[in-house]
Amino acid sequence: MMKRMLPYVLITALLIGCSQNPLTGKSQLTLLPESELQTMAVNEYQQFLSKNKVVSNSSNKDAAMVQRVGNRIINAVKTYYAEHNISDKLKGFNWEVNLVDDKTANAWCMPGGKIVVYTGLLPITQNEAALAAVMGHEVSHALLQHGNQRMSQGLLASVGQVALAVAVANKPQQTQNLFMSAYGVGAQVGVLLPFSRKHELQADKYGLIWTAMAGYNPKEAIYLWERMEDASKGKTPPEFLSTHPSEGRRIEQIKKFLPEAMKYYKPVSQ
Numbered sequence: 004m005m006k007r008m009l010p011y012v013l014i015t016a017l018l019i020g021c022s023q024n025p026l027t028g029k030s031q032l033t034l035l036p037e038s039e040l041q042t043m044a045v046n047e048y049q050q051f052l053s054k055n056k057v058v059s060n061s062s063n064k065d066a067a068m069v070q071r072v073g074n075r076i077i078n079a080v081k082t083y084y085a086e087h088n089i090s091d092k093l094k095g096f097n098w099e100v101n102l103v104d105d106k107t108a109n110a111w112c113m114p115g116g117k118i119v120v121y122t123g124l125l126p127i128t129q130n131e132a133a134l135a136a137v138m139g140h141e142v143s144h145a146l147l148q149h150g151n152q153r154m155s156q157g158l159l160a161s162v163g164q165v166a167l168a169v170a171v172a173n174k175p176q177q178t179q180n181l182f183m184s185a186y187g188v189g190a191q192v193g194v195l196l197p198f199s200r201k202h203e204l205q206a207d208k209y210g211l212i213w214t215a216m217a218g219y220n221p222k223e224a225i226y227l228w229e230r231m232e233d234a235s236k237g238k239t240p241p242e243f244l245s246t247h248p249s250e251g252r253r254i255e256q257i258k259k260f261l262p263e264a265m266k267y268y269k270p271v272s273q
């Protein structure tokens with residue numbers, strides 16, 4: 004199977020070395036076909052869920068809340084893409100939202116919209132609007148293909164562009180490890196790739212727009228990141244911060260972007 008994919012992966016990787024992101028309109032380094040990553044995510048997500056304790060939506064109000072907030076964020080994204088005539092860019096997205104019982108303070112979104120929130124994040128988010136800010140941020144990383152760019156850089160650093168397709172085809176374990184760390188699931192593989200400051204800023208901006216469109220006050224993001232910073236001074240800093248570094252400037256930049264985000268804000272009853 005992997006061997007037959009080789010020519011396809013090689014050609015596509017070379018052709019799409021740079022792509023234009025539909026959200027930002029900017030050129031970006033994506034050596035891997037996003038559709039390949041979405042296929043990979045389907046498997047990795049299933050495996051992750053089978054190895055972790057998924058909290059059932061029907062019997063748990065936190066799980067129901069995570070589902071509700073997730074659905075509102077997803078609908079906000081769909082609305083925005085439809086309004087900008089780029090809905091076709093969401094074709095590979097088969098959204099899924101799950102809460103897992105794990106005291107780690109973390110959340111992530113794999114390509115194709117496979118979202119996980121850990122119960123350990125909820126004492127920091129404390130309310131739906133702050134949870135929306137985190138989920139909006141995570142979804143933005145997936146929409147902006149930040150994981151693809153990080154994997155591309157990681158693969159380039161380790162094997163170089165010519166050998167890239169060979170590595171993908173012949174070293175599934177290495178590729179899988181890189182995938183897991185690129186999407187913040189990395190604890191079990193021991194390597195964490197932090198997002199760059201530029202990617203963090205982009206994810207914050209779009210995250211605030213989804214939050215506002217979902218009917219949550221994006222101002223809550225400020226209090227959320229204040230709580231996150233407080234938690235980072237504790238005995239077990241949130242794992243979220245090891246892949247999403249804030250360098251103390253996040254809150255300042257969120258405040259700058261808030262007036263723009265507020266234009267999208269239509270409160271809904273919770």
Ligand SMILES: [Zn+2]
Pocket residue numbers: 140144198202203206246247
């Ligand atoms: Zn981030």
